[in-house]
Amino acid sequence: MSPDTIKPQFREFLGKVIRNHDLKDDDDIFAQGFVNSLFAMQLVMFTENTFALAVEDEDLTLDNFRTINAMTALVLRKKA
């Protein structure tokens, strides 16, 4: 699994919610107001279901889900 296969999946998922914006890999989706923080849990569940991994207590920080890059790094870390 590589960043090139992971990133498009996050981009597609986020694209359903964030319309009319070409999301960059390092756009902070919370700080830029694209989604509110309650959306974080949907990202956690999407990550777990799509990549068949468990997001554990210590991974449950907003920082892991702010950007496509951060989410990709989390997946790579959990899959390593």
Add this chain to the structure above:
Amino acid sequence: MSIKQVGVVGAGVMGTGLAQSLAQARFDVILLDISDDILSRARGEIRKNLRLAKMLDPQAMPESVDSVLSRITCTTEAGGFGAVDFVIENVVEKWAVKEQVYHEIDPICPPHAVFAANTSAISITRIASATGRPSQVLGMHFMNPVPMKPMVEVIRGYHTSEQTLHTARELLTTMGKSCVVVQDMPGFVSNRVLMLTINEAVFLLQDQVASAEDVDTIFRSCFGHKMGPLETADLIGLDTILYSIEVLYESYNDSKYRPCPLLKKMVDAGLHGRKNGRGFYTYE
């Protein structure tokens, strides 16, 4: 009295939020409902909310998600209430259902246990009459979502003792919540006004005076309310709103509480608000 174990009856929206808040406050919780499906959905919802709390407010959630969850025992048997110190009942706003619940748990719970009805309109004095411990029955009207709302409307029934109020205050303090104590009349303070407001807002919609969005905007922007009456109705659940306004209508026999036909129609059509995705608004 020191409270260790709390029984929660009903694993709907309120019971689920309560079980979570109580477990976070380190009480052992017995969550009772009629079906394993409802209980397993509740457990999933609690886990999801605890994880969200861990993300958004880690200081308020110092423990691991699993250790908080481990304090919640789900059961479909009232027999599990044999050692509870405090019970919070959250079943549907229908007298026949509530009466049945109290008849069932009263002989099982220890004599010292306090019963709190988390009702939105039904008389606490009437609920107390369904038990053999009327001085140990009070109303505790929690707000939704329970883990986020710091204030509780506490209702003193005709026979509710000072000791019972004291025990309830202790429980709330441990949960990090405060209360306002009011006397017992159907609807208390909050819902006698709120249910009428919501019902009248539904009439506005029915009479095509304004759209749901416009009604809510007026309350938010002109009055500074955080939410308008119709979005509040969606949050509470339209079925619960209808049951509550029907209770007020029956209790006061006053036509000002007659339920709006559009509200009845929406409930019959299965539009119950946020909890099933459709009410005055649509939710994903």
